[in-house]
Structures are given as C-alpha cells and as structure tokens.
Amino acid sequence: MKQIKLSKIFFWLLLAVMTVIYLGPFLFSVSISFNAEGDVFSWPIKLLPEKWTLNNYKEAWEGLPFSTWLRNSAIITAVQTICNVFFASLAGFAFARLDFPGKNIIFSIFMASLMVPGIILLVPKFIILNEFGMINTYGGLIVPGLVSVVNIFLMKQFFETVPKDLEEAALIDGCSYFRIYWQIFLPVSKPALAAVAIYTFQGAWNEFMWPVIVSTTSDMFTLPVGMSFLKNEFSVNWPILMSGTIMISLPTLVIFLVFQRYFVEGVASSGLKE
Amino acid sequence: MAKVELKHIKKVYDNKVTAIADANVVIEDKEFAVLVGPSGCGKSTMLRMIAGLEEISGGDLLIDGERVNDLSPKDRDIAMVFQNYALYPHMTVFDNMAFGLKLRKFPKDEIKKRVEHAAGILGLTDFLHRRPKAMSGGQRQRVAIGRAIVRQPKVFLFDEPLSNLDAKLRVQMRMEIKQLHKKLDATMIYVTHDQIEAMTMGNKIVVLKDGDVQQVDKPMTLYNDPANHFVGSFIGSPAMNFLKGNIEKSDRLYFKSDSISFSIPENIEEQVSTLAGKAVTLGFRPESIYDHDYEDRAQLTEKNAITIDVTEPVGAETFVYFTAGETELCMRSSSGLIYENNQEINIGFDVSRLYFFDPESGKRLV
Numbered sequence: 001m002k003q004i005k006l007s008k009i010f011f012w013l014l015l016a017v018m019t020v021i022y023l024g025p026f027l028f029s030v031s032i033s034f035n036a037e038g039d040v041f042s043w044p045i046k047l048l049p050e051k052w053t054l055n056n057y058k059e060a061w062e063g064l065p066f067s068t069w070l071r072n073s074a075i076i077t078a079v080q081t082i083c084n085v086f087f088a089s090l091a092g093f094a095f096a097r098l099d100f101p102g103k104n105i106i107f108s109i110f111m112a113s114l115m116v117p118g119i120i121l122l123v124p125k126f127i128i129l130n131e132f133g134m135i136n137t138y139g140g141l142i143v144p145g146l147v148s149v150v151n152i153f154l155m156k157q158f159f160e161t162v163p164k165d166l167e168e169a170a171l172i173d174g175c176s177y178f179r180i181y182w183q184i185f186l187p188v189s190k191p192a193l194a195a196v197a198i199y200t201f202q203g204a205w206n207e208f209m210w211p212v213i214v215s216t217t218s219d220m221f222t223l224p225v226g227m228s229f230l231k232n233e234f235s236v237n238w239p240i241l242m243s244g245t246i247m248i249s250l251p252t253l254v255i256f257l258v259f260q261r262y263f264v265e266g267v268a269s270s271g272l273k274e
Numbered sequence: 275m276a277k278v279e280l281k282h283i284k285k286v287y288d289n290k291v292t293a294i295a296d297a298n299v300v301i302e303d304k305e306f307a308v309l310v311g312p313s314g315c316g317k318s319t320m321l322r323m324i325a326g327l328e329e330i331s332g333g334d335l336l337i338d339g340e341r342v343n344d345l346s347p348k349d350r351d352i353a354m355v356f357q358n359y360a361l362y363p364h365m366t367v368f369d370n371m372a373f374g375l376k377l378r379k380f381p382k383d384e385i386k387k388r389v390e391h392a393a394g395i396l397g398l399t400d401f402l403h404r405r406p407k408a409m410s411g412g413q414r415q416r417v418a419i420g421r422a423i424v425r426q427p428k429v430f431l432f433d434e435p436l437s438n439l440d441a442k443l444r445v446q447m448r449m450e451i452k453q454l455h456k457k458l459d460a461t462m463i464y465v466t467h468d469q470i471e472a473m474t475m476g477n478k479i480v481v482l483k484d485g486d487v488q489q490v491d492k493p494m495t496l497y498n499d500p501a502n503h504f505v506g507s508f509i510g511s512p513a514m515n516f517l518k519g520n521i522e523k524s525d526r527l528y529f530k531s532d533s534i535s536f537s538i539p540e541n542i543e544e545q546v547s548t549l550a551g552k553a554v555t556l557g558f559r560p561e562s563i564y565d566h567d568y569e570d571r572a573q574l575t576e577k578n579a580i581t582i583d584v585t586e587p588v589g590a591e592t593f594v595y596f597t598a599g600e601t602e603l604c605m606r607s608s609s610g611l612i613y614e615n616n617q618e619i620n621i622g623f624d625v626s627r628l629y630f631f632d633p634e635s636g637k638r639l640v
C-alpha cells in the first residue's frame with residue numbers, strides 16, 4: 001500500500017513540475033502583455049503587472065497591420081488544413097484499400113522522402129516557385145503545404161484498421177470505391193481526420209520559415225512573420241510582442257478544445273463485433 | 275427465380291495456392307443450400323466468388339442462366355450477411371437498411387415501406403433510430419439480415435452469420451433464418467463450419483474439404499449415405515466410428531480387425547465379395563452398435579466382447595466409449611440401461627448400417 005502511495009506522490013510531483021515548466025512561461029507572457037513597457041525591465045521582477053493595461057493589445061491590433069496578417073494566416077491555414085485532410089485521406093485510402101501497380105514502390109518513395117530534412121528543400125522549392133512567378137503570392141505560400149506525407153501515412157495506417165467487411169458490405173450495397181471512401185470510411189475515421197486537421201492547422205498557423213522566405217512585402221506576411229518584425233536589432237517591444245503572441249495562440253487553443261474529444265473517442269467500429 | 279450454377283469453378287491465388295480445384299454445384303431456385311466443411315476448406319471463398327468479392331480463376335458462375343463472372347457485386351442482384359455484421363457504425367438502423375436502396379435510387383416512400391416491412395419481420399421496429407453501437411449482437415445480426423431483405427435480391431448469401439452469437443441465441447436465430455427462408459421463398463446460400471447448423475438448416479448441403487466438393491445432397495442422405503470417409507466423419511455428432519480391418523474369405527466372408535470380427539451379413543455379401551482379401555475401413559454410426567445381450571435383433575452381427583472405458587449419460591441416451599485394439603469407439607445407447615466404467619459387455623452391429631471405405635482414398639466401397 002505504502003509503495004503505491006509513494007509512486008503516486010512521485011507521479012503528481014512530476015506532473016506538477018512539468019506543468020510549471022510548460023505553463024510558467026506562458027502565464028508570464030500573459031502577464032507581460034498586460035504590462036506597460038517601462039515596467040517590464042523593473043527590478044526585482046514583478047510576476048504580476050502593477051497597473052493592468054489593455055494598451056498593448058490595442059497597439060498591436062491598430063498600430064501593426066495585424067488584421068492583414070491575420071487574414072493571410074487564416075486563408076493559408078484554412079486552405080492547407082482542408083486540402084491536407086482531403087488529399088491525405090484520399091491517398092491514404094488508395095494505399096490502404098486499393099490494388100494498383102507500383103503501390104508499394106510509390107509508398108516506399110513517399111516514406112523515403114521523409115528522411116530528407118525539410119530545410120534542404122527550401123532553396124529548390126524557392127527556385128521552382130520563382131520560375132512559376134509565385135513568390136510573394138498566396139499560391140507560393142499555400143501550394144507547398146497542400147499535402148504532407150506524414151498525414152498520408154497516418155490516414156493509411158488508420159484506414160487499414162477499418163474492417164474489410166465494411167468495404168465489402170458497401171460494395172454489395174452498390175457503392176463505388178469513391179463512395180465507399182466518402183460515405184463509409186470518412187465518417188468512421190473522425191479521430192484520425194481530427195488528428196490530421198489539428199496537426200496541419202497548428203503547423204500551418206505557426207509556420208515561420210517558409211512564409212518568411214516567400215513573402216517579401218508586409219501585406220503578404222503571416223502573423224508569425226509579422227510578429228518577428230517587432231524584434232529588431234537593438235530593441236524588442238516585449239509587451240506588444242507578447243500581446244500579439246497571445247492573440248496568435250488563441251485559435252490553436254480553441255481548435256484543440258473543439259476537436260480533442262475525437263482524440264479521446266477512439267475508433268468508432270461499434271457496428272462490428274468488438 | 276434464381277438458380278445458381280457453379281461450373282468447373284476454380285480459385286487459384288497469386289502465390290499459386292489452389293483454394294478450389296474444380297467445383298460443380300447447382301443450387302436450385304428457392305433452395306436453402308449450406309456450404310459446410312472444416313476451416314480452410316474453401317467454403318467462404320466459394321461464397322465470396324458467388325458474391326463477386328473474390329475473382330474467379332476459372333469456370334463459369336451462372337445466376338439464372340446468365341454468366342456473371344465479370345459482373346461487379348452490385349450488379350449480381352445478391353445480398354450478403356457477414357459474420358461480423360459489417361453494419362455502418364455511423365448510421366442508424368434505418369439508414370443501414372436503406373443505404374443499398376438509396377444508392378439504387380428507389381423513391382423515398384418505397385424505401386420507407388420496405389425498411390418498415392423488414393423491421394416488422396425481424397422485430398426491429400422499435401430500434402430503427404438506434405445506432406448499431408446501442409444494440410446487442412443478436413439485434414445487430416438482425417439488422418444485417420434486414421439490410422439484405424429490403425433489397426429483395428435474387429440470392430441471399432450468409433457467411434457464418436451466427437458464429438459470433440452465444441449458443442442459445444444461435445439456436446434461436448437458426449430457426450428464425452429458416453422461417454425467413456420459408457416466408458421469403460428465396461434462394462439462400464449459407465456458409466458454416468458447424469455440421470449441426472448445416473443439417474438443421476439446409477435442404478441441400480455441399481460438403482467441402484481442401485477445396486474439393488465431397489458430396490452434394492439432402493441432409494439425411496448425407497448422414498445415411500456418405501460418399502466417402504470424410505463426409506461420414508464430418509456429418510453426425512458424435513462422429514462416425516471407423517475401424518481398420520480386412521475382408522477375409524473362408525467358408526463365408528468375414529470382417530476381421532485385431533479386436534472386432536464378424537461375418538458379413540447375407541444381404542450385402544454379394545457386394546462385399548469384390549473386396550475379399552482387401553484392407554478396408556469399416557464405418558458405423560454410434561447408434562448402430564447395440565448391446566447384444568439385451569437387444570436381440572435379427573439384423574445384428576455376432577457378439578463381440580468389449581470393456582467400457584467411459585460412459586457419458588446425457589439424459590435420453592448414454593454415450594459409451596470403449597477401445598477396440600487402438601481405436602476409440604463410441605456407442606449410443608438409448609435403451610435406458612445403466613452402464614459402469616470397466617464393465618464388460620457384448621456388442622453387435624446393425625448390419626443394415628455398415629459402410630466400407632477404401633483405407634487409401636477414403637472412397638466409399640459398399
């Protein structure tokens with residue numbers, strides 16, 4: 001009995017430490033975002049602002065082209081998320097359920113491409129998009145992220161767990177393969193689709209490297225790129241940077257809260273014998 | 275009207291494994307045919323080929339005289355009930371049943387009429403708006419059957435539909451499916467590995483082993499007149515007894531094994547005489563063995579003394595196990611006599627129920 005209790009205490013302690021490590025900086029940035037600029041560097045450090053102010057948020061929203069960057073980020077993220085969910089599930093379905101020549105070879109090539117570090121591809125991607133005249137356009141920002149091998153792999157793995165009987169029952173009921181994908185496989189794959197959607201959303205929303213390379217004028221910046229310009233060589237306006245950062249992180253939080261139940265729900269295969 | 279014919283049907287998988295060598299089966303209109311055999315015998319493969327889920331490697335499959343080898347499942351006008359039910363988990367019972375009709379663009383009120391009719395037959399009327407998740411195994415299987423019924427297909431296919439249900443429910447569903455067959459008057463093909471299910475449900479049984487059709491017959495014909503050693507051993511519970519021995523000829527014909535011997539009765543003497551001097555496997559059902567001291571029937575063979583190993587009283591009858599030489603044999607006694615372990619009794623065989631098989635090929639000789 002005593003041993004169990006000890007391990008429990010250790011477990012809670014570990015959780016508490018981890019929570020502080022992750023939550024601490026976030027709460028501190030929340031605190032800073034409500035602080036007047038001068039107070040940030042006062043000593044000793046004040047964990048809570050002496051005078052709460054919303055000025056930083058106002059300034060970030062009005063002083064910067066925040067709404068333009070928000071629009072850019074929203075468009076890019078929405079298109080990439082929708083396309084990833086659609087293309088990854090479509091390709092995953094094909095790899096998991098259809099028989100076509102070269103299936104295994106193509107899939108191996110896809111997998112092998114994961115071993116190439118993304119950073120190596122920045123220059124070739126830039127050159128290619130430049131040839132197409134897509135630098136500093138939505139196309140240039142969006143197209144390279146329309147589909148991801150990791151998502152295809154994820155969907156393939158998930159679709160392989162869907163019992164073959166379901167597919168065959170649908171075939172006998174008169175479904176085409178596209179309809180099986182659309183009306184049977186997609187609805188039973190909500191957890192996997194939610195995972196792909198959340199990962200893609202988060203990745204696209206927070207993406208910094210590619211947008212900073214492809215966008216050359218402020219009107220094509222995304223939020224993370226725009227925010228980075230608050231830091232210049234000699235000074236950083238911390239309160240405004242932090243208020244911007246907090247605003248950026250809100251959508252991710254909301255999306256996660258909305259979709260997390262699909263993570264928990266597990267596989268919806270209850271029409272079959274467990 | 276739906277007659278299903280398999281003509282020289284062959285199934286060879288890519289890795290050159292032959293699942294079905296050369297199957298010839300005719301299933302008449304409105305027949306309830308059961309494909310039965312041990313696992314791996316090719317019965318499910320055969321059903322799936324009829325359904326169109328498995329490609330046919332050779333031969334012709336005819337439904338109503340029309341060759342359907344190259345038709346996709348949806349164009350064969352068949353419906354199938356799966357072992358795992360295969361219900362769409364995200365749809366209600368109503369939608370599960372209606373799905374096939376919707377895809378075939380039936381008018382809405384016709385769909386409603388058919389689904390409600392099927393639900394009425396299967397006792398699902400109160401469950402139409404439930405999801406499969408909220409139903410028991412037996413109810414789910416009814417939904418799966420309902421999904422087949424509403425389509426009003428030419429042929430119903432069942433792939434071991436009861437093997438996920440518990441024993442009691444299985445017996446109940448067995449009767450329900452049988453009654454359904456009577457009510458719908460449709461052609462049904464049913465796959466099972468359970469010979470009791472096969473015997474009780476089918477009016478034609480196809481016995482398969484290692485991809486070969488062993489025998490196609492009515493249930494009782496299979497039981498009373500097995501074509502070979504395998505069919506004899508597979509149909510019936512407890513299984514048929516087998517005894518290796520020789521047919522010897524002296525003053526008359528004798529069956530001789532290391533422990534049990536008797537003279538061949540006159541009525542089959544002429545047929546058996548061709549086997550004189552040959553090794554045979556004798557087959558006889560447990561109920562063809564009698565206690566010679568109590569049953570003085572004219573058609574019994576000579577007495578053979580045996581010692582009982584184990585008895586299993588099951589109520590109306592008692593199974594008596596004993597060893598003859600190295601072979602374990604079973605006698606089914608319904609005489610009400612009480613037997614003890616290690617008791618010595620004299621047994622005789624019902625001469626009208628003896629089967630002689632070729633010990634090599636297993637073929638029935640007499």
